[in-house]
Amino acid sequence: MTDSIRQCGVAARAATSRLLKPSGWQIVTGLVAVLIIVPLSVLLLAWLDPAWDIWQHLRETLLATLLFNSLKLIIGVGTGTLLLGVSLAWLTGACDFPGRKIFSWALLLPLAMPTYVLAFVFLGLFDFTGPVQTQLRQWFGNGIWVPDIRSAFGVVIVMSLALYPYVYLLARNAFQTQGKRGLEAAESLGCTPVSGFFRVVLPMARPWIAGGATLVLMETMADFGAVSIFNFDTFTTAIYKAWFGFFSLPAAAQLSSLLVVLVFIFILIEQRMRSRMRFSQSRITARAERIDLHGWKRYAATGYALSVLLIAFLLPALQLLIWTLNIFSEEFDKRYIELLGHSLGLGLAAALLITSVALLLAYAGRRHRDRLTSNLVRLATLGYALPGTVLAVGIFIPLAGLDNLLIDTARSLFGIELPPLLQGTIAVMLIAYLVRFMAAGFKPIDSAMHRVTGNIDEASRLMGLRGLRLLTKIHLPMLRGGLLTALTLVFVDVMKEMPITLMTRPFGWDTLAVKIFELTSEGEWERAALPSLTLLLTGLIPIVLLMRGADK
Amino acid sequence: MTQHHDIVLQLDDISQAYDRHLVVRNLSLTLNQGEIGCLLGESGCGKTTVLRIIAGFEPLLNGTVKLNGKTVSAPENTLPPAKRNIGMVFQDYALFPHLTIADNVGFGLRKFSHVERVHRIQEALELVGLYAEHSKYPHEVSGGQQQRVALARALAPKPQLLLMDEPFSNLDVTLRERLSMEVRDILKENGTTALFVTHNQHEAFAVADRIGVMHNGEIQQWDGSHQLYHEPLTPRIAEFVGEGALITGTVKKDRTVESGLGPLQGSFNVDFPSGSAVKILIRPEDIIHTEDSPVTAEVLRRNFRGANVLYNLRLDNGDKVQALVPSHCEHQPGERIGIRPDVRHLVLFADS
Numbered sequence: 001m002t003d004s005i006r007q008c009g010v011a012a013r014a015a016t017s018r019l020l021k022p023s024g025w026q027i028v029t030g031l032v033a034v035l036i037i038v039p040l041s042v043l044l045l046a047w048l049d050p051a052w053d054i055w056q057h058l059r060e061t062l063l064a065t066l067l068f069n070s071l072k073l074i075i076g077v078g079t080g081t082l083l084l085g086v087s088l089a090w091l092t093g094a095c096d097f098p099g100r101k102i103f104s105w106a107l108l109l110p111l112a113m114p115t116y117v118l119a120f121v122f123l124g125l126f127d128f129t130g131p132v133q134t135q136l137r138q139w140f141g142n143g144i145w146v147p148d149i150r151s152a153f154g155v156v157i158v159m160s161l162a163l164y165p166y167v168y169l170l171a172r173n174a175f176q177t178q179g180k181r182g183l184e185a186a187e188s189l190g191c192t193p194v195s196g197f198f199r200v201v202l203p204m205a206r207p208w209i210a211g212g213a214t215l216v217l218m219e220t221m222a223d224f225g226a227v228s229i230f231n232f233d234t235f236t237t238a239i240y241k242a243w244f245g246f247f248s249l250p251a252a253a254q255l256s257s258l259l260v261v262l263v264f265i266f267i268l269i270e271q272r273m274r275s276r277m278r279f280s281q282s283r284i285t286a287r288a289e290r291i292d293l294h295g296w297k298r299y300a301a302t303g304y305a306l307s308v309l310l311i312a313f314l315l316p317a318l319q320l321l322i323w324t325l326n327i328f329s330e331e332f333d334k335r336y337i338e339l340l341g342h343s344l345g346l347g348l349a350a351a352l353l354i355t356s357v358a359l360l361l362a363y364a365g366r367r368h369r370d371r372l373t374s375n376l377v378r379l380a381t382l383g384y385a386l387p388g389t390v391l392a393v394g395i396f397i398p399l400a401g402l403d404n405l406l407i408d409t410a411r412s413l414f415g416i417e418l419p420p421l422l423q424g425t426i427a428v429m430l431i432a433y434l435v436r437f438m439a440a441g442f443k444p445i446d447s448a449m450h451r452v453t454g455n456i457d458e459a460s461r462l463m464g465l466r467g468l469r470l471l472t473k474i475h476l477p478m479l480r481g482g483l484l485t486a487l488t489l490v491f492v493d494v495m496k497e498m499p500i501t502l503m504t505r506p507f508g509w510d511t512l513a514v515k516i517f518e519l520t521s522e523g524e525w526e527r528a529a530l531p532s533l534t535l536l537l538t539g540l541i542p543i544v545l546l547m548r549g550a551d552k
Numbered sequence: 553m554t555q556h557h558d559i560v561l562q563l564d565d566i567s568q569a570y571d572r573h574l575v576v577r578n579l580s581l582t583l584n585q586g587e588i589g590c591l592l593g594e595s596g597c598g599k600t601t602v603l604r605i606i607a608g609f610e611p612l613l614n615g616t617v618k619l620n621g622k623t624v625s626a627p628e629n630t631l632p633p634a635k636r637n638i639g640m641v642f643q644d645y646a647l648f649p650h651l652t653i654a655d656n657v658g659f660g661l662r663k664f665s666h667v668e669r670v671h672r673i674q675e676a677l678e679l680v681g682l683y684a685e686h687s688k689y690p691h692e693v694s695g696g697q698q699q700r701v702a703l704a705r706a707l708a709p710k711p712q713l714l715l716m717d718e719p720f721s722n723l724d725v726t727l728r729e730r731l732s733m734e735v736r737d738i739l740k741e742n743g744t745t746a747l748f749v750t751h752n753q754h755e756a757f758a759v760a761d762r763i764g765v766m767h768n769g770e771i772q773q774w775d776g777s778h779q780l781y782h783e784p785l786t787p788r789i790a791e792f793v794g795e796g797a798l799i800t801g802t803v804k805k806d807r808t809v810e811s812g813l814g815p816l817q818g819s820f821n822v823d824f825p826s827g828s829a830v831k832i833l834i835r836p837e838d839i840i841h842t843e844d845s846p847v848t849a850e851v852l853r854r855n856f857r858g859a860n861v862l863y864n865l866r867l868d869n870g871d872k873v874q875a876l877v878p879s880h881c882e883h884q885p886g887e888r889i890g891i892r893p894d895v896r897h898l899v900l901f902a903d904s
Contacts, residue, residue: 181642181644181646182646182648184607184609184633184640184642184646185640185642185646185648186659187608187609187632187633187634188607188633188634188638188639188640188660188706189639189659189660189705189706189709190634190660190662190663190709191634192632192634199659200648203648203650203651204648204649204650206650
């Protein structure tokens with residue numbers, strides 16, 4: 001009796017101390033979460049000391065355009081990616097037609113091409129001096145009217161072609177598990193195939209479709225490279241100009257905070273959709289059967305998928321290859337090797353850093369299944385939603401502040417002149433990457449971690465494995481696939497990343513992405529082809545990973 | 553004899569093939585108003601294909617399908633599923649996860665007015681005893697309840713025929729037994745004509761009025777459960793339906809068959825001339841355990857079932873039989889026990 005009371009007391013004390021004294025795992029998670037909270041707070045605090053003169057100027061000249069342009073992009077790219085993504089996903093996910101197996105992975109290829117690369121290739125192809133218009137003028141004379149590619153319409157087309165795979169990938173998953181069963185159930189209850197599609201097939205896949213669409217819209221809002229190539233003013237280009245054109249960090253911060261509000265709306269929608277996906281998961285375990293398309297429909301499906309693939313990937317890739325061959329002998333030099341070295345080194349360093357931290361987060365989530373930890377983990381991996389321009393500003397400001405504080409303290413206390421320790425080093429970049437790409441590293445490790453169940457630990461302990469041996473013999477081998485995926489994804493994401501690198505890199509320290517930005521802002525499409533092709537080839541690696549995991 | 557207008561479903565000589573492989577061969581059957589039919593067979597025997605042909609999801613290679621006298625399927629001529637007024641319960645239920653239970657049940661009732669629709673939803677859900685759950689979503693109720701929602705959804709438009717594809721296979725054993733009896737009650741109360749497929753003979757016996765044993769795309773016997781068990785047409789059906797064994801024997805005069813169990817006498821299912829070599833179907837309940845019997849057999853294996861024990865026995869001539877013995881008689885493998893056959897009707901097959 002007294003024993004059990006004492007045990008209760010011990011347990012209660014242990015519980016309270018667990019609440020009050022966070023473990024090492026929770027502290028690490030908290031620190032990463034702080035990395036996200038600090039830039040966001042800094043951006044909001046910028047309103048305490050507003051740069052009124054610049055702000056006034058922005059409001060009078062630019063703000064309406066920015067909002068209007070963003071709205072155009074959201075509506076245009078949203079519609080475009082939904083039309084492309086859903087139709088292709090349904091065809092390859094639930095139907096059967098010639099080439100279906102090849103298309104089901106090939107339609108992911110546009111993911112390998114950074115949006116800004118597709119943007120400048122399209123400009124090169126369809127601009128007034130480009131091959132398409134020149135040819136058209138030769139055929140139909142000078143008077144022929146061609147829609148201007150340098151317009152909202154052009155940006156929307158390019159971004160829709162580059163981003164539809166997000167909708168496609170998620171929606172195809174939903175359609176694949178549904179197979180023809182949803183449609184058959186609807187038909188047995190009196191629907192025609194067409195009404196069944198709209199009343200059952202689409203609504204059943206809605207959470208996945210909406211999830212993909214919000215990812216697209218986040219990317220659209222975050223995009224910097226493509227819109228600046230098209231000279232299409234959005235918040236991201238305005239933030240860049242405020243900082244590097246007007247040299248006003250406060251104005252950049254204020255613009256960033258506006259963009260953050262927009263992005264947060266999408267985050268809320270996305271989180272909602274994710275919880276819906278969990279609930280609407282169908283319990284079908286067997287592979288669903290497909291709808292066989294007959295007659296002309298088979299070839300129409302093949303033709304449609306092929307033309308999307310041609311326009312979004314094959315032709316642009318071919319153009320890049322031709323340009324590269326034209327300029328290879330001039331451009332491939334020591335300077336290029338140096339750029340490549342920077343990109344590779346940066347990608348590798350970031351991949352190692354982020355994967356290690358992601359591993360810590362995944363362990364923290366495994367050890368502590370309480371609400372606090374899971375919320376901290378969610379917060380720590382939320383950075384994927386923050387545009388690179390916003391993060392660059394939000395992380396640069398506090399780090400520069402810290403630097404200045406150190407310099408001032410050193411001067412007043414010890415009378416020494418310190419050089420800036422953090423500004424202009426790759427540390428700023430790495431921290432920004434850490435925030436932005438944490439989710440890319442965390443997700444594969446976390447899903448691998450879910451396979452290491454508590455029973456596996458207990459089974460290993462019964463066989464005498466514990467501590468470090470448990471880690472090296474059981475956990476690491478089981479996590480290896482997830483770790484490799486994480487490394488690859490982060491590596492490729494960092495290689496392709498443009499705004500953070502551009503805005504926070506050490507002076508004169510260029511990468512492939514930065515070089516592409518510089519060349520394309522001068523309209524040097526041909527010369528930009530070599531670094532772009534390199535990025536494209538790197539971008540193929542994660543697609544191969546996705547393919548291996550996706551379709552049988 | 554049944555009247556012609558009573559026939560709801562009539563399959564005439566239907567065949568279907570995938571990749572030149574016949575999965576349904578010249579199959580015919582009829583189902584009368586209010587009857588519950590069942591296609592019983594192992595997976596891959598073509599039973600689900602028959603169901604899908606009737607529903608209109610699959611075209612026909614040969615033959616016709618008639619519903620209440622109207623041809624709905626013939627080669628090159630398939631009436632779309634939506635126009636057949638057939639209800640279907642899918643193996644995985646195929647409930648719509650984005651709709652509430654009431655909306656799932658009301659899905660097929662678009663052509664009715666709002667008032668009529670609400671009334672029918674309530675009626676259908678009350679029939680399956682789930683009206684209280686009508687505002688929940690499918691994932692919020694148990695597997696057994698989902699099954700009944702699927703049934704209510706299929707019944708709500710008052711279909712002329714209800715099809716069910718392995719309706720109980722996703723449920724655990726105890727629930728399966730209870731629900732199969734409940735479903736029969738619901739269908740009978742509603743006067744529904746239904747056809748379902750299963751690989752589980754207990755389900756078939758519990759629910760169906762007529763059972764078709766299917767093998768390789770053919771119906772081998774289309775009969776009531778009593779006939780299937782006691783008058784199987786082929787040795788395969790005899791072994792497939794229920795427990796039992798086939799032992800060898802020779803037909804003698806006066807309706808007697810000489811066998812390892814001694815002379816057996818009774819009515820025959822088929823007449824065999826004297827001297828024919830036959831196989832005799834012996835069910836476990838046909839063997840009675842009596843210590844003082846002249847016939848003995850060796851216990852090979854015992855399977856304790858609570859009220860009784862199922863013994864696998866070997867007769868002196870090497871034939872094997874099963875015996876169901878009250879469980880207070882304890883015997884171990886290797887022992888010899890006395891047995892006495894108790895058969896009044898002999899099921900014989902030619903021994904080839």
